[in-house]
Amino acid sequence: MIQYTDGHVTIFQSALFQTTSTVIELDDFILIVDPACLPNEIRDIQSHVMSIKGNKQCYLLFTHGDYDHIIGYNAFPGAKTIGSLEMQNHPKKEHKVHLIREFDAAYYITREYEVEFPAIDIVIEQDAQQITIGSTTLTFYKAPGHTQDGLFTIVDAMGVFLAGDYLSDFELPFIYHSAKAYEQTLNKVKTILTDHPIRMLIPGHGQHTASPIEMVERITMALDYLERLKNAVISGDEMTINELEAEFRFLSPSTVDCHRENVRIMQREYLGDEIRPPK
Template sequence: MILFQKDGLTVFQSALWKTTSSVVETDDLILVVDPTWLPLEIQEIQEFVASKRNGKELYLLFTHGDFDHIIGYHAFPDAKVIGSKGMQEHPRKQYKLDLIQQFDNEYYVERPYPIEFPTLDLVIEKDGQQLIVGGTILTFYLSPGHTHDGLFTVIEPSGIWITGDYLSDFELPYLFDSANAYLETLQKARLVLDTHKINVLVPGHGQPTDQEDEMKKRIGLSQDYLDRLIGAVKSEDTEAIVVLEKEMPFQSNFTKECHLKNVEIIRAEHT
């Protein structure tokens, strides 16, 4: 369903994991970000894009290679595909595809297109790399930490910031790559706010925000959580580690696994 619309940005949100998919319409192009999850949800995005396209070039951006973000890749077969160098060289492509197939098999989901790992047309290798189409400028920043292949994208002049699985209004940091890299990405997030005029931030899960104070708050909340968890792991404060696990919303086996992974990675890097 459509969750948010403003100045050429339309954000769809899936019923699953509050996952967002964005469509950005400018005078020069249409950009689709992470189309997901269920076939009817992706069909809604396809129909919306078709109604807005009017012959414009279509681009498909993936914020990272997690299976819930790449599941709609072949729903837009004529799009030019954008992703990071880390995503292009992802060492576990088949594992991600197996997760999609496992989900579809478990829930009897049939899709009208093949499931494949995205092949990239534009590979982002460094911070500040840009795609310029007419008056539209996309500036990219590598954002490892959650995963090794994360990507921030700023779309100007509209001031849209696509953050992937960072800076959610409810999700605490999930570390599947590196705590140190995650902290560096938070510093990079502050740089993005200082360098660009950001009018709206769109996370991979949860609510977009057009309030700068809220954007800064989300950076601070992620920083605070990681600082406290790193401190608890380093001091072997078991009670504090348990308390921090309870701060994760939507308590489940999944959040428990994510917390244990967070602790494992921090222990490897900080003890």
């Protein structure tokens, strides 16, 4: 479904994981971000892109390499791709493709294109790197923590902040890479909000916001969870660890596993323990 549209920015939201896919119509090109997830949802994105494309080049931006964010690669033939150097060098590309195929097989899903891990045409190598396409400048920031290959993108002329799997309105941090890096990335967002005239924040899951107050509240929510979990892990406070687990929305075996992975990563980074799951 369409979560939001204003004639230039259109945010699609999947029924799965509330995953967002954003299409931005710019003067010189069309920017498509993380097209997902189900075939009919991707067809809706394709139809919208075709209705506004004209002779413009399409650019396909990937915020990171998780399977639910790359699942629409190859649905837009001819598009140039943008991603981080870490995504280009992702060590588990075949595993990500396997997860897509496993998902599709489990639900008898067929797609009209070949499932592959994206090949990146425009590689973002540095923090605060900018590229200019026609009259539009995009500013990129490395965003490790959730994954190693995360990438923030600012469409400066429109004040749009594409945040990937950070700053959701409901989703607490899922750490697959580094708790320390995750915290540093959240603190980087504070600088981004100061240095750029952000008018719209679009997370990879959940609702966008145009409220500066809510943007700060989302940073605070994530940092608060990380701080409380870190303190509980360091002190061995298993009661608090379990209470924090229950704070996840849509509590399920999946969110339980993600929270426990958060605990394992913090134990490794702050205590030097490889695995010491909560009771």
